[in-house]
Amino acid sequence: MALAAGTPAPDFKLQVTPDQAVSLADFRGKPLILAFYPADWSPVCGDQMALYNEVLPEFRKFGAEILGISVDGVWCHLAFAKDRKLHFPLLADFEPKGGVAQKFGAYDNANGICERALFVLDGDGVIRWSYVSPIAINPGADGILEALEGLAGKGAH
């Protein structure tokens, strides 16, 4: 079961490039979207990461950042991000494999890949929305935007 709304997100530190790691704490103070996904290089143009890349300006309107997370290694991520011209970081949940996804309840043990699981965290690192999509179905971006709107609405009160 994926961690539910109201749960503080488990901290993590993952490589984003061969010599650079990011941790959850780096994103304190702004909404953060965590998008776990099964693998780089899925053979469709409108794949999940490509879609988020296109919607990135809308996420940024809410001051939000997005991180893609899969079990692929950093070199694979770099090649994939370059090929798809992605403008946000991909994190390698590579060693121990799927360790962070497991903490979030977003790991498919049978297949050894991350689930298609989405988490929207508030500026305090608390999960405010989560959703797990069937593995074959790209969940789109509408749920994320609604969650970000919910957060923004709360902040205004």
Add this chain to the structure above:
Amino acid sequence: MSGHGLKPPVGPSDHVEGPADAPVTLVEYGDYQCPYCGEAYPIVKQVQKKLGAKLRFVFRNFPLAEAHPFATGAAEMAEAAGLQDKFWQMHDMLYEHQDALDPDSLVEHARHLHLDMAKLKTTLGSSAVAEHVRSDFMSGVRSGVNGTPSFFVNGVRFDGNWTDADEFAAALEAVANAV
């Protein structure tokens, strides 16, 4: 997400083929440079033929601009042609020439369709068509579009198989009969 619904519903700013009172409305979110949309193009034509007056078809733009550098320009050209009542002619032209969507080729297509070139230049220079394309794109995001092409049948995202015209038409017939 489950229960993805079309937002906003089909309205006056949409490009529509088929009768307004058709029992089935098929909305496609598409990208002119996407090869899968190119595959869908003749299939949609066949489905339209099979269903006849039972089907209303609507096309909305969903250019994946980062992946497809010519997609936005092509979408804007189709919208600009629409302002000269030639949206569908341009739409068809673009899908039939997916290998020629660069700016020079787009101008050639416009000439071929006898668009008023002066008017076209003014239209493309204004922000109206770009806004229309962006607004289509955002409506797609809000509706749960998760790739191209994405189809909506009577307002609900269609996750079935569209790659086979017979199967796609049968699914739409079933909706028509249930209405």
